[in-house]
Amino acid sequence: MDTTTAPTETLGGSKTLVRGNALEKTYGSRLPLGRSTPVLTGADIEVHAGEIVGIVGENGSGKSTLMKILVGVLDHDAGTVQRHGTVGWCPQEPLLYDRLTVSETFRLFGAGYDMTREEIDAAKQRLADELDFEQYLDYRVDQLSGGNRQKVNLSVALMHDPDVLMLDEPYTGFDWETYLRFWDMAQDLANDGTAVVMISHLIEERSRLDRVFEVRDGLVHDVTDEETESELRSDPEGEHE
Numbered sequence: 591m592d593t594t595t596a597p598t599e600t601l602g603g604s605k606t607l608v609r610g611n612a613l614e615k616t617y618g619s620r621l622p623l624g625r626s627t628p629v630l631t632g633a634d635i636e637v638h639a640g641e642i643v644g645i646v647g648e649n650g651s652g653k654s655t656l657m658k659i660l661v662g663v664l665d666h667d668a669g670t671v672q673r674h675g676t677v678g679w680c681p682q683e684p685l686l687y688d689r690l691t692v693s694e695t696f697r698l699f700g701a702g703y704d705m706t707r708e709e710i711d712a713a714k715q716r717l718a719d720e721l722d723f724e725q726y727l728d729y730r731v732d733q734l735s736g737g738n739r740q741k742v743n744l745s746v747a748l749m750h751d752p753d754v755l756m757l758d759e760p761y762t763g764f765d766w767e768t769y770l771r772f773w774d775m776a777q778d779l780a781n782d783g784t785a786v787v788m789i790s791h792l793i794e795e796r797s798r799l800d801r802v803f804e805v806r807d808g809l810v811h812d813v814t815d816e817e818t819e820s821e822l823r824s825d826p827e828g829e830h831e
């Protein structure tokens with residue numbers, strides 16, 4: 591059962607905003623004849639205010655599944671999830687309405703977040719400026735390029751200034767300038783106390799992450815001070831130190 595609790599003080603003194611304990615998930619487990627895929631078998635994770643956390647792991651290891659359970663959009667079979675504060679989620683595949691314009695998309699999501707018209711317009715202007723998509727505000731979502739659609743996907747996760755930001759490979763399709771601007775934004779948000787959780791495949795990002803968790807064999811391993819197996823395989827000469 592999911593619960594919303596008062597923030598818990600951790601040993602380090604920073605607030606725990608999301609905690610998943612002994613999480614289990616098997617896809618297809620409720621289908622009598624279906625093929626079942628056990629993905630999580632007892633995963634534990636804690637996310638604190640003001641940190642940038644990376645979730646790494648091989649394709650199909652269960653990173654998106656874990657994130658969806660922490661966000662609350664996917665049921666888990668066992669374990670508990672506790673959240674404090676508001677959550678913004680940027681899914682791997684943009685979850686947007688093709689026929690709405692970008693401005694209408696902001697209005698729709700903003701209404702869902704209970705924002706006033708003024709707050710919505712201010713967030714739209716700020717994010718369109720920061721991520722450079724102001725000229726596309728009147729375009730329909732299905733007329734946007736992949737990179738611009740991803741900018742809108744990310745923006746609607748950010749627009750209500752959530753306490754926890756869950757990002758599933760948020761920069762797919764971004765050009766280099768936008769990618770760097772994205773990291774500036776993530777760093778600023780963390781400095782202001784937001785917990786930023788990010789599924790990442792890029793070794794280069796290691797230095798930007800406060801903690802790194804690897805999803806492997808159904809569990810979550812803290813690998814902040816280690817090179818993961820997939821990193822070692824992609825860097826056999828040990829050039830990445």
Ligand SMILES: Nc1ncnc2c1ncn2[C@@H]1O[C@H](COP(=O)(O)OP(=O)(O)OP(=O)(O)O)[C@@H](O)[C@H]1O
Binds near residue numbers: 627650
């Ligand atoms: N809706 C679903 N129904 C059945 N199986 C699923 C479903 N979603 C995911 N799976 C399976 O669960 C496993 C974990 O998938 P998940 O998307 O969480 O992995 P991931 O680590 O995010 O992968 P990637 O790096 O490729 O994005 C995979 O074997 C996948 O095929």
